[in-house]
Amino acid sequence: MNSMGTLAFDEYGRPFIILRDQENQKRLTGIEAHKSHILAAKNVADTLRTSLGPKGLDKLMVSSDGDVTITNDGATILQQMDVQHEIAKLLVQLSKSQDDEIGDGTTGVVVLAGALLEQAEQLLDRGIHPIRIADGYEMAAHLATAELDRIAETFPVDLQNLNSEPLIQTAMTTLSSKIINKCHRQMAEIAVNAVLAVADLESRDVNFELIKVETKVGGTMEDTMLVKGVVVDKDFSHPQMPKSVKDARIAILTCPFEPPKPKTKSKVEITSAEDYKKLLAYETSKFEEMIKQVKDTGANLVICQWGFDDEANHLLLQRQLPAVRWVGGPEIELIAIATGGRIVPRFSELRADKLGKAGTVRELTFGTTKDRMLVIEDCLNSKAVTIFIRGGNKMIVDEAKRSMHDAICVVRNLVRDNRIVYGGGASELACSVAIAQKADKISTLEQYAMRAFADALESIPMALAENSGLAPIQTVADLKSRQVTENNPRLGVDCVAKGTNDMKDQHVIETLLSKKQQLMLATQVVRMILKIDDIRAPSDRI
Ligand SMILES: Nc1ncnc2c1ncn2[C@@H]1O[C@H](COP(=O)(O)OP(=O)(O)OP(=O)(O)O)[C@@H](O)[C@H]1O
């Protein structure tokens, strides 16, 4: 903030601070400050509430330059909302942290934080000090994570035998709330296969660098596929070149590959047709020499960063050396890494051991459009895979890409830690019941905060029920009593009307990591907000 105050000294040398621009500043303190924060944060959380769950709605956002985004992803919605309020921005970051760490659950975490703040407001009205509320929340969060650990089940993630069914079920739960749920089985399988293809089974880790997600508008979502290799948005330079090269040996050139051109300013004087023909013949023979040099190394495909003219293109076709031109820098690097080739910056340095190797390089064509892409499969060096997403328009394709990211993250988390809990609000309700029971045994003021925490946890099943058109309070009350009487923490909201509340039967599965992270992050932010009791800001900012 510019020039908040200056230090001055009075006639006895005692220091004092002069605060500038007091008339332009607004100050909120104490309970008023808390209320203002809570209101701001609640407003943000309320906008996300309707997006939660398999029947949650999507949001359409138009950016200042007219770009339209349609999404169900909490982090994306908040990021694009362009929130101004400083406290509300904390919630934006909250969902971003969840996104960075876990990938899924970004809507739920904000809804939970909003509910916690709403409950805190009521406690503040009853005169309980914010610090006591914050402490009570902290205790409750610990109890909740302990309860999650207790009810968590270990999932038979059998990576060796590639029994991927459980992983697919979990990925399907993640995708069920997204626009692509009409083919979510196929998408889930793609996500699981992509992760398993690159997973390091010993360290149980997944390198995301190796999973590329490419999109191309057109076709239908069912055309989405997994390519075990690299996809580049390019095509062979001549339409008559073969559409596929088997057992490819690739020369990767970042130097010009064309008949020699004088680079510096020089003048070639041609006075007769004879001379012109000679020059042409010279150029052609030089280029043929270059082609021969490439072929001598054993290469059967050339990938160039630069272009070559039609004349050269024709010669390449005649000499049966397929080529790809105008490949961008990052793609060149990707191809080089994947195929184990070396990038050749000078033509004279081309050698056999610098060639990249791949099982097949083939061209993909789409429908009746002239769009083509190059697929490089079975690369020598890399397990890299590409998920290639198709869809009717840019908005769907972009949303599918975001959803795919969620699914990949969830599968990765399961590979890392194969403990799961059941979704549909079941695990939240189980935690709520556990906390409420413990709260009664605590004699200090924190017991109110803990009970408030338990109530806030109910907001997740409540929102799920509301979004699915069920009576929220009745549904939650019913589920809660059944969880206790039947001693079954798997009972959740039957959002898709399958006729059972047991989320195990419905295969609504979430990772333990994600649920724990949601609880911890939401509690942390709410505690932080509760601890602020003084705001000073330019008057137009509050
Ligand atoms: N078939 C289902 N039946 C009941 N509940 C479901 C079902 N599928 C998903 N859910 C629940 O929906 C919630 C997830 O909703 P959603 O995916 O919209 O939000 P999120 O995962 O919190 O955020 P985001 O996906 O935007 O990052 C979870 O609580 C999950 O248990």
Ligand SMILES: [Mg+2]
């Ligand atoms: Mg989700």
